[in-house]
Amino acid sequence: MKNTILTLQKHKQNKQKITMLTAYDYTTAKLMDESGVDCLLVGDSLGMVMLGYDSTVSVTMEDMIHHSKAVARAAKTALVVTDLPFMSYHASVYDAVYNAGRLIQEGNAQAVKLEGGQAFCEHIKMIAQASIPVIAHIGLMPQSVLALGGYKVQGKDYHAAKNIILDALAVEQAGAAAILLECVPADLAALISDLVNIPTIGIGAGHNCDGQVLVYQDMLSMYDGVSSKFVKSFAPIGEQMKQAFADYCQEVKRQQFPDSIHEFAIDSEIMAKLKYEFLISNKG
Structure with a gap:
């Protein structure tokens, strides 16, 4: 209710x-x-x-x-x-x-x-x-x-x-x-x-x-520095978020993300046709 x-x-x-x-x-x-x-x-x-x-x-x-x-x-x-x-x-x-x-x-x-x-x-x-x-x-x-x-x-x-x-x-x-x-x-x-x-x-x-x-x-400790006396930190979410953001940046720059499990597939014959049409035939 x-x-x-x-x-x-x-x-x-x-x-x-x-x-x-x-x-x-x-x-x-x-x-x-x-x-x-x-x-x-x-x-x-x-x-x-x-x-x-x-x-x-x-x-x-x-x-x-x-x-x-x-x-x-x-x-x-x-x-x-x-x-x-x-x-x-x-x-x-x-x-x-x-x-x-x-x-x-x-x-x-x-x-x-x-x-x-x-x-x-x-x-x-x-x-x-x-x-x-x-x-x-x-x-x-x-x-x-x-x-x-x-x-x-x-x-x-x-x-x-x-x-x-x-x-x-x-x-x-x-x-x-x-x-x-x-x-x-x-x-x-x-x-x-x-x-x-x-x-x-x-x-x-x-x-x-x-x-x-x-x-x-x-x-959730989402700020740096000393908090008020009456505040209790129940989880270090701020540090976890900063680490996650840093990990994301690092993996993108190192080409570790996205991996194949994060990608969508397309039929290979369709791709072959598209490549021929837009790459090979145009060059010819």
Whole structure:
């Protein structure tokens, strides 16, 4: 059966952990869906991992719709959640509802995610009233990284931690269907998960959240260099891909690929006739 936002709620009630991974294309989304991932997040992180931007702020609605449609075609079971990108909902409640609707209608998403707590409660309320499930993203919010002063753990002092709790309570009251907690202390995330009745999904927020999400390129080690503390490499796919690409180049240059087993045959009499017609007769 197709997962819905109610599936996530049941998981929380039954104390079953929720699994979520980012997805941006049909092929990868299909593999994830067939592997049993509960939710596919079409994150605006596609700006960096798919489009090569330095941050998420350059991502447009058209980018999100394009990738969301591809993922939705592959998701037979998984719930598809798509990010509202930077400035698609900040200016007005109207923009928020309109663009959330576009992600549902044009992007075939089943839920939308937006960054923001108390300041965006009216936006969440009106999107929810339009019968569009909303996941609120609080803690570290990448779209606000300039205002936050960089990618840092949030809620480490009393006032900051209290404000994140108030954010969580406010977005639940506004109608959010779930909360994504990014880069907050594990004990704080655990407290929030106990305080709210809706599911919490963590990234860098400890094991006591109701679910977890990772950027799939991170968990497959598809980047060089040091990854974030909260990332675990589940397979060295990046190195395997680079080696496969290098092997391909080498075999082509050495004329080892394609081999005869990769070729299609044609009747020798037909080839003899063609060679006579186009090579021998023309020379004569």
